[in-house]
Amino acid sequence: MNRARMRLWAGVCLGALLIVGAAALLWNRPGEAQVQLVTAPGRDAVELTIYESEDLTYAKERRNITLRKGTNLIQFSWAGTQIDPTSVQLTSISDPEKTRVKEAIFPKHLNNAIQWSVESTDGGANVVEVSYFIRGLRWHADYMMFVNSEETLLRLSGRFTLINRSGEDFEDVSARLVVGDIHLVSEKQLQESLRHLGSISSKSAAISGGRVVGRGRSSRQQAEALSEYYMFAVPGKNTLEKGWTKKIEAMDVQDIPLEVVYRYSPNERLVRRMYAFVNNAESRLGKEPLPAGAARVFMVDSKGQVEFVGSNRLEFSPVSKEIKLDLGHELAxxxxxxxxxxxxxxxxxxxxxxxxxxxxxxxxxxxxxxxxxxxxxxxxxxxxxxxxxxxxxxxxxxxxxxxxxxxxxxxxxxxxxxxxxxxxxxxx
Amino acid sequence: MRKLLVGTLAAAFVLAAGWAAARIGLVTIPARQDIRIKIDRNNNALVQERRGITLKQGMNRIEFSWPNMKIDFNTAQLLPLEQQETISILSVAVPPNASNTLILEVESQKPNLVPFRITYLTSGISWKASYISIADMDEKTIHLEASVAISNDTVEDYHNAAFALPVGKPFRQFIQSGETKKIVLFTAPAIPVTKTYLSDPLEYPDAAAMHYVFKNDAASGLKEGMLLPGRVRQFKKDATGSVAFVGEDVLRFVPVGDEIRLYQGPARDIEVERRIMKREQKAVKRNKKGQIVSYDTDETYRIAIHNRKLSDAPLIVRAHLSNYWEMKEHSDPYERKDAGTIEFETTVPSRSEKEISFRVEGKNLQNGYVLNE
Missing domain, CATH: 2.60.40 (Immunoglobulin-like)
Incomplete structure (x- = not known):
């Protein structure tokens, strides 16, 4: 286990890690007053929100930290993991009124590290939350479907698969899985947003202020995002060690009324066979949308003999939507x-x-x-x-x-x- | 770390008195004061600082150099801030093989300590604005925090410099060489927002786009004037008391009083299906060769909206028409937004379906259809 890979140190002095337990050490930044350095123990509660459409996980961890009255310098480093440095945030949970993050510094002499300058009015024990985006954690859903030999009833079992290639071990985490696409901004879009600001002309060295040109019209072609989103909470606490894949049972619903529908495909000149059911309460479903995922269909006869019917991808299905799962050609x-x-x-x-x-x-x-x-x-x-x-x-x-x-x-x-x-x- | 200096033997910024080339009469230079850095959108930084230079009576020679700095030497200037009537800058010269040195010849009528303003344009100092918004559970207000990250990739440290970005108030910051520093510019704790749903086939096909809409004004709790463009990371409070990340948008340049629309993505629970149910040509006119020269069209459109949400969905449904058209029938009232755009404002009750239909006649078309799909 490499639990300590991502650490919240309080106090790095000239590149050397501060001894845990040393609560106060003087840190001298040129041009600034001497500030206190504090140490933090390991993380307590970790919550991961893992997105489906992007390689993106929003991680939040809580730490108990002892702050000195005045300015504290807190360091967080993440060598070997895929954390987005622009996303790392520190927030005080226990005393937000009296604990203020003055600035965040990315020092030159440290890679993959951030230092927060935190002003505490009173000092003392504090619960802080460190949040960041990390890549390398993925999830997907898949389904097992069992139909009776009359093809009138369906049993639907769903599982979540979690894959941890983030380079970090996560122990006892609460995981939440978000269904659907999320809208992220590209570097190009950010550059475009600066278009209307004034620029200093190099020729004259004149300073031009921001000019009001009007808002640019956005293009949304690639924009697919989520907001009335669905989050599935993975039950209990889970340990996701790096490099491992974990499967978690998510649902198992029996006796869903099923209809078989045939549809002629003019391009193929063949008939396709589909299972149709509705994601609603009458079908014993309808509590939440079904995330997209591979579905494998089996037929179980009265003697319990199992036969593979086929497989296809179940598309994202909001509540009340009729689901049609295409099982391929029907030659009869x-x-x-x-x-x-x-x-x-x-x-x-x-x-x-x-x-x-x-x-x-x-x-x-x-x-x-x-x-x-x-x-x-x-x-x-x-x-x-x-x-x-x-x-x-x-x-x-x-x-x-x-x-x-x-x-x-x-x-x-x-x-x-x-x-x-x-x-x-x-x-x- | 090499620095932009005045009058050290390391030869950064040398002030030498005397007409002769010999560097004699070096004077002690006070610390630089009043550093102001204005950075534009292309990350060109205009640096201004104040230094006192001791001039002797007669001709003075001032050498200004900047090893390892990416200064545009055409923009480097030294100007006296006081006693301009007794000081004349006679020439500014660049020595051979020294593109990062300027030599000024300054004539002073009396010996004096004169404050000079040094100005230069350099690259290597950059800014990036970013925002965090946290929406309440009921999506009636958002908490907005604006930050800016300043990066100093020059070899200079800037102590207590006043930074000015393209918009916004200047702020003082100390930033070392090689460092990036992120500071909070302002926090608006409860901006009232309106959540809108918009179906526009050109911008958001097959979906209803959601936005939070608010104004950049004091009534919203925004007193900062124009806002810097930047990435907005959007979060929403959830039932567990935690926050969930719901996506990003770009906050574009917003003048004061104008509307800010933060895109929340397409509503996954609202499906908009647009269909042309009938399309006919009428009043076809032909030329002598029998080719069609003009015609009218009669077209029926159906827009079916499924709201699969647990709550009602107030929605604006936009349709783009072109050319000369006449509305013949419509199931719902509409508003003409411009010559080619109409909007239906409707509310689709929870877990139900609403159908909007309309029939338009396109008049005197010569080619093409009435409606752009």
């Missing part, structure tokens, strides 16, 4: 789609005698067959581009948008269903 439901009729009509001619306009009429026939032992619900999406009107349709359909319609049909085992429609497309 077939679709044959044909154009049965095509007519070109209403031709118009220009003065040169060329065709300047025409309309078309088309008839489409879709024949769907179910070779499975049970009834299936099949979705047939159809695309009709341009300006068109429906002339006849054998079934009702849902108009999804200007160029998309959807037929949903039920087919009994061994049967064939036919969808027939005729439309006119207005030419230009």
């Amino acid at each position: 439901v077939t679709v044959e789609r044909k154009r049965m009729d095509f007519k070109k009509m209403n031709l118009a001619y220009n003065d040169d005698g060329d065709v300047s306009h025409f309309d078309t009429e088309e008839e489409i026939r879709i024949e769907a067959r179910n070779f499975r032992p049970e009834s299936v619900k099949l979705e047939l999406p159809e695309r009709i581009g341009g300006q068109w009107e429906m002339l006849e349709s054998s079934q009702e359909y849902e108009r999804e948008d200007a160029s998309s319609i959807l037929y949903t049909i039920e087919i009994k085992p061994g049967e064939t269903q036919v969808v027939n429609y005729r439309f006119r497309r207005i030419g230009r």
Whole structure:
């Protein structure tokens, strides 16, 4: 264990570490009054908030520290870890009114270290919190799904996997996992934000003040972030040693009502099979969104025999959202789609005698067959581009948008269903 | 550590009296005073300091040099602050093979100790502003702390220098060579904010963007005037009493009285789905060759908003239209923001769906459509 890699020292004097227990040593900074140095023991409570979309963890640790009345110099160093130095903060928890961080110094002679100059009105024991961003800790969710042989009920088990490649051991930490994307600012965006400030022209050495130019318009193309975010608290305290991966059970819900949906994929000319369920209370879920993660699906028959059905990625699913997990092609439901009729009509001619306009009429026939032992619900999406009107349709359909319609049909085992429609497309 | 000095034998800043080249009559130079450093956005620092120089009657020769400093020698100036009528700077010269030395010939009518202002432009002193905002649980107020980090990558130490950044009040700081120092500029403990949800297909496709909106004015508790641009790390208090990091945004240059919008990311619980339900051409006019020369369009749009939150969502839904258009039907009232932009203001109740639809006719189009998607 290398617990002491990240230390809160109080008192480094000319590069040498101060002996623990030595409460006061004089530190002489040129040009400044002599200030007191204090030592701090190891960290007490550690809380990690680990983000999903970025390699980013927000760490907070509490330390008990004894401050002298007056100015104290407190040093924190982090050799061998991936801490973002700009993020390191010190806050007094027990006595924020009387404990003030005057400044934070990144000294030249020390790498990966910060020194805080802390003013204490009274001195004495103090609980402080050191917070920082660290890279190298990652998490993801994955799921095991078990369905009954009728495919009507689902058992959903979820796990969190935590990976620690931060270079630091974390013992007895409370971990919180944040779902979804977080918006971070790039160096380029920061530079752009300075554009409207004045600059000193090197030629004249004249000083120009800040000019009011107006606010720049931001571009949000890459901006994907979180705020109405979801945090999952990992139960209990966990030890995350560096280099290790840890799996933690997060959920296990049984008897979720399941529906099997089939959908024709026109590009592939094949039918895809999907499990559909809703993240709501009726489905015994709905307490929180489901984080995205790999889902592995197994079928368990009445004798307890297990069969692998397939796997896919479960997308992030907010509460009340219908989840459709695509399990791949279904060859026992077939679709044959044909154009049965095509007519070109209403031709118009220009003065040169060329065709300047025409309309078309088309008839489409879709024949769907179910070779499975049970009834299936099949979705047939159809695309009709341009300006068109429906002339006849054998079934009702849902108009999804200007160029998309959807037929949903039920087919009994061994049967064939036919969808027939005729439309006119207005030419230009 | 080599320093910018006046009159030491280490030859940094040498004041020599006498017309002859010989460096004779070296005088004791008092400590520099009143250091002012103005740093611009490109991290060019204009350093001004005051030094007393003893001049003898007649011709004086002052040598000013800066080993290891990145000073633009065209900008280095020495000017007397007093007794300008008795002192004349006759020439400023650069010796051969010495790009970091200036030699001034100064004529004084009487022997005197004269304060001089030394000014030069150097690189190596830089600033970076940053902010921390902590929102309350109910997102009605934020606590904003502004800091600036000053880095000194020059070989000089600057004792008790007054730093001036492009905006904001100057502050005094002592910064050693090689050091970076971060100080808090101000804290605004409870800025009232309004949380807004905005769906704009050009800026935030498929999502409703969340912002905290507040004004840079005294009523908000901001008395600092214009704010320095910088990264804002945003936190929010949570139910456990702890704070959670919720993302970053850039605080752009904000004049006093103007609105600050801090982007909070897209609301993951609000889905906005925009569809064109119908698109038809009408009144098609053709030329003699039969080519279409103009037409009108008739288009129906549907914007479906799912609010999956536990609370109601007040939302602005923006649509971008172009060309000459006429609204024919609309499910909800809208406001015309400019010739090509309309906004619907609506509230979607918790865990429900709201549909906004409208039909626009585009008039006399020659090519293209009415609506930019």
